[in-house]
Amino acid sequence: MEKKLLPVIEARELSLNYDDYMVMRGLNFRVNKGDIFIVMGGSGCGKSTLLKALIGLKEPDAGKVLYGGKDFWADLVLQNQIMRGIGVLYQSGALWSSFTLGENVALPLQLYSNLSGSQIREIVELKLALVGLSGYADFYPAQISGGMRKRAGLARAIALDPEIIFFDEPSAGLDPVSARLLDELILQIRDVLGATIVVVTHELPSIFAVGNNSIFLDAEAKTMIAEGNPKDLLTHSSDPRVVRFLTRGER
Amino acid sequence: MNTQKISFDYSAPKTLLIKLSGDWRISAGFPEAGQVVGQFDLHKEVTRLEFEASRLEKWDSGFMSFLFHLSRECEHRSIFFNRRGLPDGVRKLLDIALKVADAETVLPRPSESLLERIGGKAIEVTGGIRFLLDFLGEIAVGFWRMLRGKSYFRRDEFFYILQACSVGALPLVSLISILVGVILAFIGAIQLQLFGAQIFIADIVGIAMVRVMGAVMAGILMAGRTGASFAAELGIMQVNEEIDALKTLGISPVEFLVIPRLLALVVMMPLLTLYADFMGILGGFVVSAGVLGLNPTEYWNHTQSAVKISNLWVGLIHGFVFGIIIAVAGCLRGIGCGRSAAAVGEATTSAVVEAVTWIVIATAIITFICQVLGV
Known part of the structure; x- marks a missing residue:
């Protein structure tokens, strides 16, 4: 196994724009090893844009993203190396539609390991079983439900046992029971794989169920206005915008 | 028939009082807001719009759209739009409609001159050419990697x-x-x-x-x-x-x-x-x-x-x-x-x-x- 980089993320004075439109500025935060770190905020506050900057899809306009102390955007070779140590579960699952679930999970293994075909098949079965999709390896994404697609996406995200896993709105579009099961899965994966997890969401039940650290982004301030454990923020935050969000506008 | 549903009273100074009556549902038909706007044009002295709805029978979103349009027009002409004479339900709905409209309205972009539009188009075309060249470059690199057996x-x-x-x-x-x-x-x-x-x-x-x-x-x-x-x-x-x-x-x-x-x-x-x-x-x-x-x-x-x-x-x-x-x-x-x-x-x-x-x-x-x- 090749040596992986320290799975700690740090943002320093990060600014993100779309052309002339400023989305976020002056973001400073740190994700510690083993955290389930929540990026929360209302719709349109820039959560997904921030995620893109963290996973190599959008270059920041200013500031730095550091992985294990190394500048993620400074060097493409280093960036590729870091990206092999991260997994991403997209909002829609983002499974490749012309691949079966098994092929979706197998692709990262085929690309970045020297395992034999039978070893890869075994790992694929294991990963699918971990997310409750044992026996679905030969199904195509179009043949399964939205919740199952998300879980299959998660199986692909953890194919290479990444040290950091990003979740983009994992509960979006799921019924409450499926959403809770996915939350439990996130906790299990953190415990079993020892992964650091970053969850972008505005679903309060998920935020309180899984998060142990968080930042709160505000669309008007165009930056983060709170940081800390979501439960602590609920009880101790003096910022009315944060309290309003965390209490669904009831306080 | 529609004209019987609305009448205009100018007895108070600088005030247009609209008297509403009858059925104002979409299925029954109703007057256009343009009729009232026409009154604004005829009576430039009007600074206040009021309603009298005691004979208003039924209404639905048709009536709401009429009022919504009038409200916008009054705002545009700096005429005070007094909702007091309207039924309670109508007032509440109007509050919601105008509030949502304010929150969601996208700020209008300042109008661009011809020169700015030409410049914008030129930047767009340049961006398109750069995108094409990047894409062709990536294809060339991709083929090279494929020939060397390095691509998937x-x-x-x-x-x-x-x-x-x-x-x-x-x-x-x-x-x-x-x-x-x-x-x-x-x-x-x-x-x-x-x-x-x-x-x-x-x-x-x-x-x-x-x-x-x-x-x-x-x-x-x-x-x-x-x-x-x-x-x-x-x-x-x-x-x-x-x-x-x-x-x-x-x-x-x-x-x-x-x-x-x-x-x-x-x-x-x-x-x-x-x-x-x-x-x-x-x-x-x-x-x-x-x-x-x-x-x-x-x-x-x-x-x-x-x-x-x-x-x-x-x-x-x-x-x-x-x-x-x-x-x-x-x-x-x-x-x-x-x-x-x-x-x-x-x-x-x-x-x-x-x-x-x-x-x-x-x-x-x-x-x-x-x-x-x-x-």
């Missing part, structure tokens, strides 16, 4: 695409090519009959089909069929974040998605061109032998002697170039697609229009080069 190439996927853009296209290519051959034969016959030289129809059909028409017809059909399909397929992958998922795995979407499609079309277009040539000649043959009464053997011999191997090469080069054009246009628009259903539609349309345009331009360029080289 899925053979099953490649053969699937190959099949989709070959066997699947044959019925359409057959039909159109035969008809083009038939049309060429008929057009040739009209002129050549005047000189008693109908047998030269074989030369016209053979040379035209093999040199240009077979490739052009196959190219246009494939642009509409396969080019559009590439753009839509990759566009939907963009919408579904499948391309993002490739990028975060460190896989180049160009290597993974574009190269197999480009390769499949570059391989298949010359073959489809040959097939279209043959079908076109067959169409001309059927008309000449069956309708115009020419000797089939003589027709065949004339075709053989007229169509030189150089014509065949020119046709194949057309096919090869068209293959590149269709695949690049389709994949470029697909990869550059936005994140909505409308964007996929736009990408598909652009892919077809650009491919067909460039096919015609490329035909003109190749024809000119052949003319200069004497081929």
